[in-house]
Each structure stands twice: as structure tokens, then as C-alpha cells.
Amino acid sequence: MRLKTLSTTSFMVLLCVAALASDAVAQSVCLPSPRLLTTMPMGGQAGTDVEITITCQNVDDPEELIFSHPSITATPKLNDKGLPVENQYIVKIGEDCPAGIHDVRIMSRLGISSARAFNVGTLPEVTRTKPNITLANAMALDLNSICNATMTNRQVDYFTFEAAKGQRIVVDCAAGGIDSKLTPVLIVADAAGNDLNVERRGGAIDFTAPEAGKYVVKVHDLTFNGGATYFYRLALQTAQPEQSVPRLPATSTVSSFSWPPANLSNDSIIAEAEPNKLSSNAMKVDLPCDISGSFFPAADVDVFEFTAKKGEVWWVEVASERLGRPTDANVIVQHVAGDSENETITDVAELTDITHPIKVSRNHYSYDGPPYHAGSPDVLGKVEIKQDSIHRLQVLDLFGGTRNDPSNIYRLIIRKAKPDFAVIAWALHMELRNGDRNALSKPLALRGGYTIPLEVAAIRRDGFNGDINLQLTNLPDGVTATGLKIPAGQTRGILLVTADESAPRGLSFAEFTASATIDGAEVTRHGHLAAHRWPVTNARSEIPAPRLMASFPVSVGGSEATPITIAAAEDKVWEVTAGEKLTIPLVQTRRCEFSGPKMKLKTYGHGFDAAAAFDVPLTADTSDAVLDTAALKTAPGEYTIAFYGSAVAKYAYNLPAVQAAEVAAEAAKQKAAEIKAETKAAADAVALLADAATQTEDEEAATARSAEVEAAKTHLTELEARQKAADKEVVATEARLKQAQSRSNPKDIVDIVVSKPVRIRVTPKTETAAK
Incomplete structure (x- = not known):
């Protein structure tokens, strides 16, 4: 997708610079980025037109609403004079649009905005327009419909519906899964408002009407908060006694990026057969196998029995949390010796969580890692068979003792090693002020001359340990991307996205891929983008909430350039002999004034990321970066690096x-x-x-x-x-x-500065030089 030409925008992120944190308390953090905050309603029925109203931040000269699925389009609502009504649009949802959650953004002066979830369903929808905070003014709803509403602060919202005796009705409320800050409490009551069923844990209420008549649904926040960001979708669906009713759709967690494995087929799935809770009634399976099951009823343990031989190596993977369920899978594999009356059980392996590929923030306040949990409480691990004979595998939900939900499903795969990997990217950030997470919801909206670093995390599967190369393609004109690879044995890399100073205004949906050599063949995998739903300016008051994005938009705003661009004096491959020092002259292109005479830069990039920090002047146009390959013990080879730090710019908005x-x-x-x-x-x-x-x-x-x-x-x-x-x-x-x-x-704003990528070739030391 291309838009009309202008010049550039930026997306700013956050990282830990302790030396600046104390000085930055008085400054704002991060240059403004466009954000789409709310839409009302939050979705609509496929095949209909929906009138929506949006609220935004830092959105000037809005152009169009852009959806992640092509079957959803929008045009501005026009008044009687044929002029656009501010912040109002007519959204057309095609009949072929798949039900589920799609992302919506708005393109404006600064580029593409952050995303908001837009829901497409199959049921008729309404939007609450009048207060309904008492039983007397409760809003009547039809069965098999969805109501879009915003939670009233410090109040309870009331709805009513009519039901026949014995009629089964499932009451569901989408909130956190559609980017809302609401933690909903659902109540079904009788016509007088007396509570019959209550759900405080985010579940749905499965209600069967004891008598024909009117019933009441009450909704409130767990702590009675409310306001524009506490929106929700309330669904009332009828069902037959044994019918399974799916929950309202939700956005995907960051951890789900590692599921499913590549080329996973559903052709060989076998269903778990109950009862199989005890060793005596274990379900017998042949390896390899692919099993679907559920952690139901509460405290369920499923036992599977198979025969294996000494020396075999099997990989076990369980998906449940990555399927959107609130579970924590655990697997125990045991060797069984003797007959049924005199069994000897020996533990072979216990498999628990998929380790986070990058150390994550522990308390979301004092920065000690990104607040993106790319690991999972699901299982991915190796089982080495030590003895011939029968083995039993039991799988359970560690916290399933009180969870009595048949929808808590799992997928259990036992396979021979299939080395592979999955990757995910998010905006790398610094903590420029203690507790600040302001940049985490920012879009890839580039200012001219700016480089945004994306942190890339990898989950390695079944023993794969090689290099992973990163690519980002289908970018706007004037935008380039450089991947700083994930080295062998590591799980973290950097992707640098740079807009030329003269890059024209534009927008593209980029393609993020990673490639590696596995068993002698080149393998390419598609990656995901993650971001936070909301900016968090003080993590003491709000915990960051990330999710996967449905697409990977990259834009250039075209109206502004970044305050400073740092680049090597020449765009070339800089050569150095192993064991020697390399001096790279840098050019600082300054476009505004700065507070302070200098800033400190560190280095990204395998082989050089341990380089000592160095100062560059904010009052001069040039400086030098000196890299000591002897101290760094950098091996001969090709490298790509970048320098990064932070500075306080005197920024003038628009x-x-x-x-x-x-x-x-x-x-x-x-x-x-x-x-x-x-x-x-x-x-x-x-x-x-x-x-x-x-x-x-x-x-x-x-x-x-x-x-x-x-x-x-x-x-x-x-x-x-x-x-x-x-x-x-x-x-x-x-x-x-x-x-x-x-x-x-002009206001003092502390922001990240990342140089353009620098290519380096370290050549081997010759024998003559060595002597």
C-alpha cells in the first residue's frame, strides 16, 4: 500500500540508561506517536455497515481507517453539507470477512497509529446509547445478540432478557481479550435483581432459566473502575443442552507465537479416551503420536502408555496456554518395570515451562528486562529413554484443581526431533525514567532519519542451535531494514528499521521472516510482531499488557525528521584486522537544540555488544567510535552493528x-x-x-x-x-x-537515539603480523 508523498515519522522505544534516569525525571519521555485509543462500537456483524466513533492521541490530519483484513473498509461519515464529521466513520464489513478479531489503525500526519482490536461476528449487534445503571432503566437485549458498551465508573450496568422455562443461555463478556482495561464481573439475576449466578474470574455464565420470564444481567468492573477505556462486548447466546458454545474471540498472547510447529498436520490426531487417570487404565499409544485432550473435570490427570527402546530420544510438546487457555501444563514420564502386580516405577523426566528466550522484567517497574513474556507455561522438552520396556506419560494442569472447564483443551505431541525455530519482534526500549513504559504501545511510524531497533526473540525447537538470520521486506519507499542475526546458541537478535531523511510519506504491510540452515537445507519462517495495548507511564499503577498484532505495518509520516541522526562518515564495509582497534568516524546530523553537551552510546550487535560505552558531543557534528577487537575477542567474520543511547531534545510539535x-x-x-x-x-x-x-x-x-x-x-x-x-x-x-x-x-523530551547500521569485516591476523 502506498500513500501520497511528503517526508518522515518515527516510532520511539525505551531501554535502561541509569545515568540518565535521574536527570530525566523533569522531562517528558518519547516523541509523540499517533495512537488510536478507542472505537465505539468495537466491531460488527459480517455483511453489515457500522457507524463508529473513534478517539485518538497525537493524530493530526487523519486520512483513513485501515484494517488488517481487506474485507473491512471505512469511509468518513459526512454531514448534511457533505463534509466529513470529525472522528466518525462508516465501516463496511464484507460478508466474506472471517469472524474473529482484526486490527484497526488510523493513518495521520505522523504516520500509522497503534492498533485497536476490531471484532467481527455472526450475531446481530447493538450499541448502548443511554445510561442503564439502575434496574429501572435496564437495557433490554434480544437473545443471540451482542451489545457494545462502556463501563460506567463506580456503577453497575443493567441489562434484561426474556427466557423460556428450561432455556439454556450462555452469557459472555469480552473485555481484556479485545484490548479493554475492564476486568468484568458478570451476574445473572431474577427480575427483581436478586443474584442467581456470579462469575468473577473472566468466564462465561452458563444459565438455564428455571421459569419463563424476565432475567437481569449485571456487569461491573472487579474494582468498579470505568470510563472510555473500559469497554466491553456482552453476548447472550442460546444453546441446546449438550451443545458447546465457543467463547467470544480474544487477541493472541505473546507466548502463542511459538505455536504451531511448522507443517503441523491435523490428519493424525487421536482423541484422548477417558477414563485414563490411573496407571491401570492408561491410554495405550504408539510413538510418534499426536493427541487432543482436555484438563477436565477439575484435577484431571491423563495417563498415556507406550513402549520405547533404550537410546531413543523423543521430544514432547504440549500446547494449551498457547491455545488461549488459562492452564499450566506439566508432564512426567516414567519407566515401568515388572508385571502389573509388582510394578517398579522410575521417573525418567519431568517437563514444565517453555523458558522465556529473553530475561523478562520481574516487577514491571524497575527495568531489568522487557515486559514481554515470550515463553509459556506449556511444555517443550526432550525425553531420553534409558531402558527398554513400557513407559507412562502423565499430563496435568498444575493449577487445575479448581478449574472445571471442558474448554481447557490441550494438544500433546510426541515426536522424533524436528529441529526448528519461531521468532517474534517488538520495539526494543529503554527505561528513560524509572517505571515509565510510555513507548510500548507505539507503532512503527518513522520520522525522517530515524532508526528504530526491534528486539527479536527466538524459541528453538527440538535441539536446533544454529544461526538465525532476520529479514523485513515490503517496506515503504526510503525505508530499509537490517537484521543483526541471532547467533548460534542464542535466543536474542536485533532488527534495525531506518527511514532516509528524504523518505516520502508511505505505508506498507511488511513481511517479517527469519531463515536458518537446518540439516543442510535453507528454512524460512514467518515472524510475528508484538506490542502493548496501552502506554504505561508509571508501572506502579498499571502492569503492561502485550499481545500479538495481526499485521506488521511500517509507515513514514513525511511531516517531521528525527531530532538527531548518527551515521558512519561513509556507507561502506569497515575493515579491521583481528586483534587491532577500529576507529569509525561518526557524523551527527542535528535538527534541534539539546539539553546537555553530550550523550553516551553503547553498541548493539554480536561480536561488539560488550564494547565500552563512549561519549559523543551534542554540540558538534562529528565524533569517533573506537572498537578494540582484542579486548572484545572478536573472531574474523562479517558483522553488522549499531550504536545506541538517549538524549534530551528540545522538540517542537507540528x-x-x-x-x-x-x-x-x-x-x-x-x-x-x-x-x-x-x-x-x-x-x-x-x-x-x-x-x-x-x-x-x-x-x-x-x-x-x-x-x-x-x-x-x-x-x-x-x-x-x-x-x-x-x-x-x-x-x-x-x-x-x-x-x-x-x-x-519546544519542550524537553528524552528519547532514544540509534545510529544507522554499520557493517564491519574482521579479517584474520596474518602470520607476519602475528610475529
């Missing part, structure tokens, strides 16, 4: 808006002055005509004069109305100018 507001204010004043002069001339003409009319003695002439006076007065009245409107417009344009000037006043 200066073109000030210029436009000045032109508009001057034009309004000029127009008002012209109308004022015309009004004065008309008033003088009325006075002259009136005076002449009084002096006319001829009756016919006097009548004509009177008509002229009335016409002149009518014209004067019209001019006075126009003058009043023009004066009002002068006041309005001056207010807009004042507001634009206030927003554009």
Missing part, C-alpha cells in the same frame, strides 16, 4: 500547524475587516436612503423609497450576520493559533 494557523488567522482577520467595511458602507447607505425617503412628498416616489430602504436594511442585516460570523471566526482562528503555538513550544 510547526507546520502553527504556520497554517497563522495564515488562517490572518485570512479571518482580513475577511472580517472587509465585511466590516462593507457593513459600514451599507449602514451609511440605509441612513441616506431613509433620510431621502422622509423628504419625498410624492406618494408613489415615497413608496418606492420605502421599498429601497427595506431592501437596504435587509442587506444590512445580512451583512451584520456575516460580520458577526466573521468576528466569531477570528476568535476561533486566534484560539486555534494559540493552541498550536502552545503545543509547538
